[in-house]
Amino acid sequence: MTSGNEVFGLRSRQTIERVWRGARRATWRATLQALGASTFCLAIFMALSSTLSCTPSPGASSGTVASAAGETSSSTPVVERQFEIVARYPHDPTAYTQGLLWWQGLVYESRGTYGGSGLSKFDLVSGSVIKSIDLPDDIFGEGLARVGETLIQLTWKQGAAYVYDIESLTRVSEFSYPGEGWGLTGGEDVLILSNGTPFLSFRDPQTFEERRLLRVNRNGLPQDGLNELELVDGVLYANVYMTDEIVGIDPESGEVIESIDLTGLLTDEERLRAEVLNGIAYVAERDTFLVTGKYWPALFEIRLL
Ligand SMILES: [Ca+2]
Numbered sequence: 089m090t091s092g093n094e095v096f097g098l099r100s101r102q103t104i105e106r107v108w109r110g111a112r113r114a115t116w117r118a119t120l121q122a123l124g125a126s127t128f129c130l131a132i133f134m135a136l137s138s139t140l141s142c143t144p145s146p147g148a149s150s151g152t153v154a155s156a157a158g159e160t161s162s163s164t165p166v167v168e169r170q171f172e173i174v175a176r177y178p179h180d181p182t183a184y185t186q187g188l189l190w191w192q193g194l195v196y197e198s199r200g201t202y203g204g205s206g207l208s209k210f211d212l213v214s215g216s217v218i219k220s221i222d223l224p225d226d227i228f229g230e231g232l233a234r235v236g237e238t239l240i241q242l243t244w245k246q247g248a249a250y251v252y253d254i255e256s257l258t259r260v261s262e263f264s265y266p267g268e269g270w271g272l273t274g275g276e277d278v279l280i281l282s283n284g285t286p287f288l289s290f291r292d293p294q295t296f297e298e299r300r301l302l303r304v305n306r307n308g309l310p311q312d313g314l315n316e317l318e319l320v321d322g323v324l325y326a327n328v329y330m331t332d333e334i335v336g337i338d339p340e341s342g343e344v345i346e347s348i349d350l351t352g353l354l355t356d357e358e359r360l361r362a363e364v365l366n367g368i369a370y371v372a373e374r375d376t377f378l379v380t381g382k383y384w385p386a387l388f389e390i391r392l393l
Pocket of ligand 1: 187188189316317
């Protein structure tokens with residue numbers, strides 16, 4: 089009962105040796121091929137170097153290109169933030185939302201369009217309106233911010249910022265400013281105004297005088313379309329016009345540091361009648377955000393993860 093094993097063992101050794109010899113030949117072939125390829129590449133590289141003077145590419149030297157290939161870049165990486173939906177609430181589908189904020193258990197909303205502009209406060213859960221005022225048909229409402237016991241509402245092209253008593257929504261005074269008004273946020277220390285461009289205007293909450301102009305950059309390029317705003321613990325959140333994205337901006341440097349993709353909040357059927365995502369309000373008590381859009385039938389409470 090040995091022959092079988094011996095034969096098997098002999099054949100096995102022969103097989104192993106054949107494989108080993110084959111592998112060595114293959115390795116040498118691969119090595120020679122690699123050397124040949126390396127030599128060829130080296131020759132090409134030297135030829136190119138002699139004609140291109142080893143000048144770095146503009147992208148590598150400017151630092152404005154995302155560093156997917158490991159290039160050095162001065163731009164700030166943008167963190168993709170995930171979120172969870174905490175709740176869905178009703179929202180007036182006739183409201184062209186331009187400004188949104190939360191204060192002491194109520195939602196405050198500024199509405200736009202010529203003929204449909206106004207200001208209202210309503211209960212979050214039921215959507216029932218506590219108080220609402222309309223603007224004249226030739227005024228187009230825009231961003232909304234709270235300063236103490238007052239609300240400040242921008243207008244699109246009218247150059248006027250209306251100041252209201254937050255309790256009665258009675259207009260108490262008015263500021264003027266040049267250019268368009270889109271989003272507004274801030275508080276007692278500073279107000280920040282967007283106008284659809286990459287530039288944000290930092291203004292004195294008491295006088296509305298401009299203190300600082302900041303250009304917002306993303307991966308080294310200007311971030312256009314900044315719309316509704318919300319300042320939360322040193323991060324400025326902004327709707328990007330015509331998209332389902334909210335960006336988080338460092339208000340000191342102007343760099344976009346966060347991105348939240350809110351695609352899919354509404355159903356396809358709801359989207360047929362709705363316009364773009366717009367409206368961010370921070371609920372400090374629960375560390376959540378309320379988000380909605382123009383003519384949206386719903387308002388969502390979300391938590392960033
Ligand atoms: Ca807001």
